[in-house]
Amino acid sequence: MVExxxxxxxxxxxxxxEKLGKFVxxxxxxxxxxxxxxxxxxxxxxxxxxxxxxLGSDFVFSHLYLRRELxxxxxxxxxxxxxxxxxxxxxxxxxxxxxxxxxxxxxAS
Amino acid sequence: xxxALLQIADELLSQTDVSESHLRRATSTAYYAAFHAxxxxxxxxxxxxxxxxxxxxxxxxxxxxxxxGNKALFKISDETNAIRTQLDDLRQxxxxxxxxxxxxxxxxxxxxxxxNSARTVVALIRSLTENDRIALAVNLLIGTSKQRAVG
Numbered sequence: 005m006v007e008x009x010x011x012x013x014x015x016x017x018x019x020x021x022e023k024l025g026k027f028v029x030x031x032x033x034x035x036x037x038x039x040x041x042x043x044x045x046x047x048x049x050x051x052x053x054x055x056x057x058x059l060g061s062d063f064v065f066s067h068l069y070l071r072r073e074l075x076x077x078x079x080x081x082x083x084x085x086x087x088x089x090x091x092x093x094x095x096x097x098x099x100x101x102x103x104x105x106x107x108x109x110x111x112a113s
Numbered sequence: 114x115x116x117a118l119l120q121i122a123d124e125l126l127s128q129t130d131v132s133e134s135h136l137r138r139a140t141s142t143a144y145y146a147a148f149h150a151x152x153x154x155x156x157x158x159x160x161x162x163x164x165x166x167x168x169x170x171x172x173x174x175x176x177x178x179x180x181x182g183n184k185a186l187f188k189i190s191d192e193t194n195a196i197r198t199q200l201d202d203l204r205q206x207x208x209x210x211x212x213x214x215x216x217x218x219x220x221x222x223x224x225x226x227x228x229n230s231a232r233t234v235v236a237l238i239r240s241l242t243e244n245d246r247i248a249l250a251v252n253l254l255i256g257t258s259k260q261r262a263v264g
Contacts, residue, residue: 039208058229061195064237067202068195084202086219087226 009033020049023066027055045083118146122228133217136224137210143231144207150235158250186252190245199234
């Protein structure tokens with residue numbers, strides 16, 4: 005449902021900017037089944053280069069507030085929340101070997 | 114064991130040659146660190162002696178399914194609600210890591226965030242107030258009063 009996910013993206017972006025930080029510059033959301041085959045929402049918060057490496061309890065509580073905000077709107081699907089960081093340059097962001105075939109070098113976005 | 118699991122997850126991600134299997138193991142290990150922290154909280158709340166048989170029985174009482182659709186168990190405080198939300202999320206990533214053969218969809222930096230979330234959950238569990246610990250332990254052992262009334 006495009007209208008719903010667009011609305012949820014906006015809600016999540018505003019909430020995460022406020023609760024997590026202004027380094028959240030975008031949000032994506034995908035509707036799909038989770039491990040229990042229950043309809044769920046998979047949010048991905050896009051973070052810019054100024055995001056701290058450890059989001060700590062701010063992330064954990066932002067996730068809770070997002071869940072509550074959606075529940076208050078009658079949305080009972082569980083909102084999974086992951087991060088996607090932009091412009092990370094640490095050596096650990098490079099995956100040197102794939103387990104799916106020949107060796108590859110892939111830089112994390 | 115809990116801190117050791119988190120350390121292992123960190124070490125898996127700090128290898129010079131990180132493969133998808135490292136990411137999968139780090140994700141799974143992070144979830145289990147948080148899950149074990151919950152088990153330990155429950156058991157130690159009732160039986161202080163970690164070497165006793167009763168402690169082990171209580172420790173093993175918590176099961177992963179209690180995290181599914183049982184949010185009433187954690188509806189005690191912001192902290193317990195946050196713990197439940199994050200355990201749910203980490204469990205989903207753990208199942209993707211352990212059982213889904215398709216290419217693992219997360220990058221190192223994302224898995225690092227999973228590990229950090231697990232570390233935060235462990236800290237939250239350890240810092241719960243006495244009242245929250247008692248209420249959560251009771252809920253995990255015998256359910257909420259509403260559930261018992263229905264049952």
